[in-house]
Amino acid sequence: MTARRAATHFTRSLSQASAASPALPGYLGAAQSQSRRLATVPPPVTQNAAGAKGPTAMVFLNMGGPSTTDEVGDFLSRLFADGDLIPLGRLQSYLGPLISKRRTPKIKQQYADIGGGSxxxxxxxxxxxxxxxxxxxISPETAPHKPYVAFRYADPLTDEMYTRLLDDGFGRGKGGRAVAFTQYPQYSCxxxxxxxxxxxKWRQRLEGKSAADRTNGDGDGDGTIAWSVIDRWPVHSGLVEAFARNIEKTLAEYPEERRNEAVLLFSAHSLPMSVVNRGDPYPAEVAATVYAVMQRLNFSNPYRLCWQSQVGPSAWLGPQTSDTVEGYIHKGQKDLVLIPIAFTSDHIETLFELDQEVIPDSGHPETVKRVESLNGNPLFIRALADMAKAHLGSGISCSPQMELRCPGCKSERCAESKKFFKGQQSALASA
Incomplete structure (x- = not known):
């Protein structure tokens, strides 16, 4: 939602609590039906089986969204129960269920309005x-590669994914390798x-003492899953190329004489300034993606980076996307191209906030356009495969950047998690 609309829907307690995550407001935003939402249905897929030294589990990480209206209540309950995402302190057990219960009927109807789910x-x-x-x-030495998805607040949840891994023959004395592949190109805590x-957390719970031993780097082929992490990829050439081609496709919709004057507005989910000031790397990594895309475009157009989905009265990273569009319209600049630079598929932030709020509210829907999301883009999917192949061949459990905590981080859970994944280096060597 835009800031002014969001403020009317949230209590001050929720506004303060939501400062923990750049992804929260959009998930709670309103959504209405519109033609673009699911116009492109993913085609059926079949899995090739070319075995060698595999299998390798490829686990996509994302926060997720309710796939059906029946999942909305559970989705909101999990979201508001997470103290890392929404820190309510001693009021967590009281305010979390209260807010989620109050919001469920309205959010459920909103998902029904966009076709029944995310x-x-x-x-x-x-x-x-x-x-x-x-x-x-392209990587037969690690084949077959098995796809898994782990969401934080919607099915399939992380514990469901992990249980499925075990049931599929990973771990439980059989070992095996798994790669946690974040689907956020730019890292945020x-x-x-x-x-x-x-x-x-679920690794520790489901693989027992041996998993705890490996947290200290003592892995010695004990039959647990060996994990590695692809934790960020803001300037990968395939990602940059996929974005650039979609931008060029949208620019081609403008008359040739106006094409190079259209302003490119890269929009990413905003972040509370309290998180920015803690040292979160997200703003810098988003900016890196933007600059890399503009380099690929030979800086053909003027551009700006703006931020969407602010909620509540606390200070957030700006300028807001809605205010940016309004400001340029007021200055007489009506050819504006919105680019969701931090999202790899459509969801509420693109389908409703940009398509149904920002663009219509501009008063010029014929000249304010949104670039298509990556979704099933073959070029993007090839980029994912190239990243995965390079990672599998690197022998690295996680990047040096992931090992480093934010300067202002006080989370012991974060410290232990980073220690664990760094310690998986020895596990990979014996896998």
């Missing part, structure tokens, strides 16, 4: 399955960090 799961599963088919061909913390 498209995030179907796009995540499609992207992963197609990526694994490519990996079977409240998105990728939260998902990795949850994965670490």
């Amino acid at each position: 498209p995030i799961r179907k796009w995540s599963e499609y992207q992963n399955e197609e990526m694994c088919k490519i990996l079977d061909e 409240s998105t990728t960090g939260s998902s990795l913390n949850e994965l670490w």
